[in-house]
Amino acid sequence: MVILKKLLLMRTKKYKTIGIIIRLVLVLFIATSSCQMQQKKNINSVKPPPLTAEPLKYIYLTFDDGPLNGSENIDSVILGERLKISVFLVGEHAEKSKQLGTYYKLYEQNPFVEVYNHSYTHANNKYELFYSNPENVLADIQKNEKLLNLRYKIVRLPGRNIWRVGGRKRDDGTSGSAAADLLVKNEYKVYGWDIEWQHNASNGIPVQSVDEMVKEIDTRLETGNTFTQEHIVILIHDEMFQKKWEESELKQLIDKMRLHQNYVFEHIRFYPDK
Ligand SMILES: [Zn+2]
Secondary structure, three states: OHHHHHHHHHHHHHHHHHHHHHHHHHHHHHHHHHHHHHHHHHHHHOOOOOOOOOOOEEEEEEEEEEOOOOHHHHHHHHHHHOOOEEEEEOHHHHHHOHHHHHHHHHHHHOOOEEEEEOOOOHHHHOHHHHHOOHHHHHHHHHHHHHHOOOOOOEEOOOOOOOEEEOOEEEOOOOOOHHHHHHHHHOOOEEOOOOEEOOEOOOOOOEOOOHHHHHHHHHHHHHHOOOOEOOEEEEEEEHHHHOOHHHHHHHHHHHHHHHOOOOEEEOOHHHOOOO
16 A cells, blocks of 8 residues: 555656656747747848839930030039030040130049040041041041040041940941941940930020930830940030020930939940940
């Protein structure tokens, strides 16, 4: 009888010990899982950065034929607006007068402006004759490069919408193709344009309104109707901005394009070449 009691007591003690162990394990398990839940909560409370709804599109504002009367207005607008533009310069213009020489210096010192090559003579506006001799075209470009101390081998041919970028080419159906090929052989890149903001040659007044320009830019980018998709090169001429109200048109164009948060203004040096 005594032995039986002893046995029962031992069993009860054993069960008690097992019970304590089980309880301890349970407490540990609950503590660990609630800690994990807390950690998860913390991770969930850190919001991921908002995704850009639309892909980035690159705008290259390019101004041709400077320095000219009008260059000083472009320079001041760009300094005020703080956005990147590319200017294709004509050396002969820079040498024409002290005033135009000063405008060239304004461009050169403006941190938002990059200066590129538009030839020294601008073909003297006799394009057929100019392009009939590719070697002369190359020499004219090299002369301009030296005179204006141009850092990049980036060219826009005068009077021609011809492209030679990263093994891709486009001609505009006129002469100039052989000259462009010779430039490529000499490590130049040649840039045309996708859209031109046209102007009346006699008084410099823009043909398309600001709204028409913005609409065309938006449409071209949406439909991919550019030399490179998601990238658009816009041609504007310096002489369009000789008056204050035209200067304000340039501001309006910039303001309206800036309403698109996915539009990025870039220098032509960064145009994709692959
Ligand atoms: Zn030109």
